[in-house]
Amino acid sequence: MVERNDPDQGVDAQGGGVQSVDRALQILDILARVGDAGVSEIAEEMGVHKSTVSRLVGSLVGRELVRQNSERGKYQLGFGILRLASSIPGRLSVVREASDVLESLAARYKETVNLAVLRSNYAVNVDQAMGPSTLATYDWVGSLTPLHATSSGKVLLAALPVDERDTILKTVGLPARTPRTVKNRAQLEKQLLEISRQGYAIVREEFEIGLSAVAVPICNHLGNVIAAVSISGPAFRFTPEEDPGLIEGLRAAGLSISAKMGYRPR
Template sequence: MVADRSPDALPAGLTDPESSSSRGGVQSVDRAITVLEILARTGGAGVSEIADEMGVHKSTASRLLSALDARDMAQQDHERGKYQLGFGILRLASSIPGRLNVAAEARPFLHALADKFQETVNLAVLRSNFAVNVDQAMGPSALATSDWMGSLTPVHATSSGKILLASLDTAERGQILKESGQPALTESTVTSRPALEKQLIAAAANGFATSYSELEIGLNAVAVPVRDHRGVTIAAISISGPAFRFDPKAIPGLLEELKQTGEQVSEKLGYRRR
């Protein structure tokens, strides 16, 4: 008995190379993107975890991670054996002309703040549900603190992330938080959505957001928005330092200076307050 075939079907035993190749290529791309999304959501995952979540064999997950690693889209923490997003993601983000202009215009202001307050100053943009630090200036007292350049930091636990979230509408914000979650990074991390929303409303009203030991124990930070010519928040400028010496609300003139800097950089980008 001969099986039914459509008029366009190929003879038994033969396949369409172009069609098979296309399907295989699309599947590979889809799987690679899924791996990146898992790494973005979890902050780091092992081969077995990724294989289980995707429903594929460990060897498949391993091949995908190796390919992403080769392109610097993922990197392995050899101490923990887990993978996390690589700096190649940052390079893709930095290739966007608008963001490059922000970094160029903001750089002298970042250094001025770092020199005056002697702490670490960062410029961050929103990318792949993270606050990505694309430029940094470090004051004399900041030498012992972390180098945040290129870091992908969680939006719910950082001052920059909160400022960037506060500028979004409810639907956009909800989608990002749904995908990224609000994992507890320290005992002070805000893991409640209503509590975070309350902070975001305050940030939008006051023009700044703070983080007190929410990302790392003993690390405080404050951030303000940077707006483009349309008035859209496209970046955040933050100052951070160790809690024993850095309380942004207690340092005379810091909040005013930081907000003024955000406005000055925004004006460089064509923003005019109405």
Template sequence: MASMMADDFSPLDPESGAQHGGVQSVDRAITVLEILARTGDAGVSEIAEEMGVHKSTASRLLSALDARGMVQQNSERGKYQLGFNILRLASAIPSRLSLVKEARPELEDLVGKFGETVNLAVLRSHYAVNVDQAMGPSTLATQDWIGGLTPLHATSSGKVLLAAVSAEVRSRILAEAGLEPYTQRTITSRDELEKQLAGINEAGYATSYEELEPGLNAVAVPVRNHRGVVIGSVSISGPAFRFDPERIPGLIDELKQAGHSISAKMGYIDA
């Protein structure tokens, strides 16, 4: 009995043990939900093992969540999965989330780490529209891209957005937009573009080397919503003479992490 009580509460603050025991229970309940969101379903033993608690503790947590409709037990397999009340709660969130607001700290963090301009873009018609920007400190990084309509096939953000849509939607977009050559390096072949887009989905990022403007390079990653749909892209751009994104140590990994962080704030759970 003493072991069970210690496992359930283990207060962090001896002066407010009951309060912190309750906080720990809430934390554990959230952990159960996160496990089920990641795995799809899990049994009591699996959850207990992953959390490092007694089976009895995991069972009580699941029973409490089941009573509130947050989880439900599969009658055939005996495992638990997320319940329908999770959907009811989640449905109230997306309309209240602001992509620009949630992304802003990540944009500023990237500027602080790499000193180049960082943009947040979304798809509008057949353009990538920059909806927010964090400027780098260099006097060379002074162009204001906010509100600018940029071509999808000639920008890193645009390629990320193009790669995320279905082949049917992409065909319609490109039929309307065309493949205008902005520089000698702009991709104007549909076959070549499709090959690059396939590689983008596999690599998780897109690049643009002087394809929109001579002397301007950029790299971008996707941002997803709670359904896993790409709703935007985050890019870093800079002068070609100093900015080669695939040769700057850690840059692409940090950019990907920023994309994941923003996506998580928008409700996305990476399985």
């Protein structure tokens, strides 16, 4: 039934419902962002008639995607959202989602690209794409690397709550892998603050003499860092700190993988 005082209803019908779907999704986005809202508030933010919002909210309530708070009369996301979310595979595979991006990075920058996650107090490389260089021949997949001496490890460390980071570092310590490895906790914490601020980590011969690397974080739908993607190469030719284009390209790749994992920048 068409509501005569709803100026948007005819447009919705002509659009085959596409506009209604888009607006319903806008309502879900608003409720996800603000927690709860009334029809008037939603309509004002969307710039549409209140009757349009009321009709769409009614449909979302019927699907249990939205529910009304009986005390305040405002609407909030419903348990149907959880039902839909649970239909996604228990955990999106960051390895699967990142694979094409890793290959693209390796082809573009002609160096070795690794994907690492935090496991048992170490950075574990779970996937790798090899650059065309004849020097890039080592298979890092499955390797456990120290968090404090690698670019991926520092990215993962920087994202941890202070108490969790403290527990890990007290357990594993700061063993020196090379003369360049950071061995002082205060110095490491200073580096981690800078990494959090700038959004990437660079190491130069801290894990292995002759090897430099740069890494950026990968986030999930909650904004939590779940992995890191890095590019590494021989220190004599690979100097990411002198190549802003490479760092920006890697950051864009990290955001691309994050988007596949459901991340949306605020």
